[in-house]
Amino acid sequence: MSAKQQGLRERTRQAVRAQLMDVAWDLFVRQGYDTTTVDEIAAAVGMSQRSFFRYFASKEDVVLVKFEKVGALLADELAGRPAEEDAWTALRRSFDVIVNATEHDPRYGLALLRITDQSPALRAGRVEQQKQWQDLLSPLVAQRLALPAADHDPRATALTAAALACFSVANGVWLQSDGTESLRRLVDDAMHAVRPGSF
Structure with a gap:
């Protein structure tokens, strides 16, 4: 993989992490941290729980x-x-x-x-x-x-x-x-x- 491809992959990863964080914090604020599940966070961005654990x-x-x-x-x-x-x-x-x-x-x-x-x-x-x-x-x-x-x-x-x-x-x-x-x-x-x- 070229340096350019690696850079693009890392930027994409950071963008997905940022999106997950934004969605998670909206859920934490609206419904509380304890009652918010990983499944809910993942589903809100259209991914599986397994995919969530690739980022966090x-x-x-x-x-x-x-x-x-x-x-x-x-x-x-x-x-x-x-x-x-x-x-x-x-x-x-x-x-x-x-x-x-x-x-x-x-x-x-x-x-x-x-x-x-x-x-x-x-x-x-x-x-x-x-x-x-x-x-x-x-x-x-x-x-x-x-x-x-x-x-x-x-x-x-x-x-x-x-x-x-x-x-x-x-x-x-x-x-x-x-x-x-x-x-x-x-x-x-x-x-x-x-x-x-x-x-």
Whole structure:
């Protein structure tokens, strides 16, 4: 198989995965995660259950892949922030890519948090994914702090971990409020609690 054919095959695979994710999340939001079956997700896109498992290892995998995509999105946002922003402000502004989407339509954010809170396996998976977010963001923070690439300096990782912890706490409070509180304000409050007067 040529490189061009392999590239086309991979793009087709990614398109089908994206379609399955979209359909699955619509079903999760409308009828709940537990009551949605793999058969229903597969049938909604005109494929068999067996075909579904060519794209996702499990129903849980559909949820966890969502967190992977969020991590990549955050890294892109952070990399694109103005160079003159300090690292804490750049991290806060990067979170807006999620905050804006969530405030525009809170249903998906609430569904994602509820689903992962209700399942021990998914809760553990979410923690692991957030550790991967930290691994993605820390090198970008290190650049902003002008730290040597090979240096064993904890500051970039500590700053990133603190910001992600604030974001996680804000999301937890937002979920407790059933989305009635402003996620933007909660993220601001959490991050100001750690660094008053920032951004």
